[in-house]
Amino acid sequence: MQYVLYNELSNNGKGKEILEVVKGKVNGEYEIVNVVGLDPKEFVQKLTADDLIILCGGDGTLNKFANYTADLEIPCDVLLFPAGTGNDFYRDIKENYDDSEMPSIKKYLTNLPVVTINGNNYRFLNGIGFGVDGVCCEMADDMKAAGKKDINYTSLSIKIVLFKFKCPHAWITVDGETVEYKRAWIASAMNGRYYGGGMKAAPDQDRLGDKLTCMVFKDKGRIGTLMGFPAIFKGEHVNNKKLVAVREGKEITVKFDRPTALQIDGETVRGVTEYTARK
Structure with missing residues (x-):
């Protein structure tokens, strides 16, 4: 049947x-x-x-x-x-x-990566978004609950970067090596290349491989981040080393200094300060 x-x-x-x-x-x-x-x-x-x-x-x-x-x-x-x-x-x-x-x-x-958040484990297919993309999903959920339809996620993300997002301090560990960032606008763990409705966040990621890609929008101010952001739709943002950091590994842990929304394949988890993704 x-x-x-x-x-x-x-x-x-x-x-x-x-x-x-x-x-x-x-x-x-x-x-x-x-x-x-x-x-x-x-x-x-x-x-x-x-x-x-x-x-x-x-x-x-x-x-x-x-x-x-x-x-x-x-x-x-x-x-x-x-x-x-x-x-x-x-x-x-x-x-x-x-x-x-x-x-x-x-x-x-099969053999999907697992993300651990507040002691709970979730498998994911595409990626984990922590930062602006998580807040975007959080706000979109609230707008849907209020009856709004046809939400433009791109314009919503721009508004968040320009006006609403208080950029967290971050500590990101990939396979045991920790890097500290004064500003982390986005800190993702990618199993596929795309998330967020067409953003090519990790252009070299192989979903059938044995590693994840950690992609971080880092350190720049609001205007600099906003100017560099559109390149993510073609995967060209990774060429901007001053704005974007990319590392590969089997285990990625991201810690923020304040609670921030996170998204798992587009599903929102609110008030998160840390996650660990493993493959």
Whole structure:
């Protein structure tokens, strides 16, 4: 049996509309399953090698599916129909596939890195954003809760850098080597190349490799940071050594001197002072 898993809340509540598009791409018999309220572990345990999962959703849906099924052996293939707002996971892998096909993603759901925050462990697919990007997700969540739609994350980030963000002092340790930064605007641990709806934060990162990339926007003032920020959308920010520091490693620990919002594949965790990511 083919199972089409969809999230009715994805893409700002347009999940049901996108589902109709997916139906036109599925040949043969299939069953539709809404992931809202679904127990993924119970669902996966009932599958056989003859089944097929078509996962319809964005980075948030993917992250939840990966976390719930991380300790299970999925017996069948898993295909992806990207239906989120950012779709950074799909953006990272799509060059390996034809645009008309739904890519097989099963190999990307195993051996995922783990981030530890306040004693809790979470697996992630794309990256951890700590600083301006975390605050951006926090503010966007508040705006959504207030009923606002069509939020422009780029303009929101600019406003945060210019007016709202009090830049923290940071200590960042990669595989045992600690570097101190007087200002850390962004301190990310990347498993893929993209996050934040198209920001190419770690252009050389290989999600199937055995290391993470730590990317830091550092030390500059508000105007200097804002001027250098747009280069991140093409991955060219890493060439600005005065503004951006990049290190690779198997374990990354970031400590801020004040609580700041953090995002995991676009999902917000508020009031964080430290995280450790391992691969």
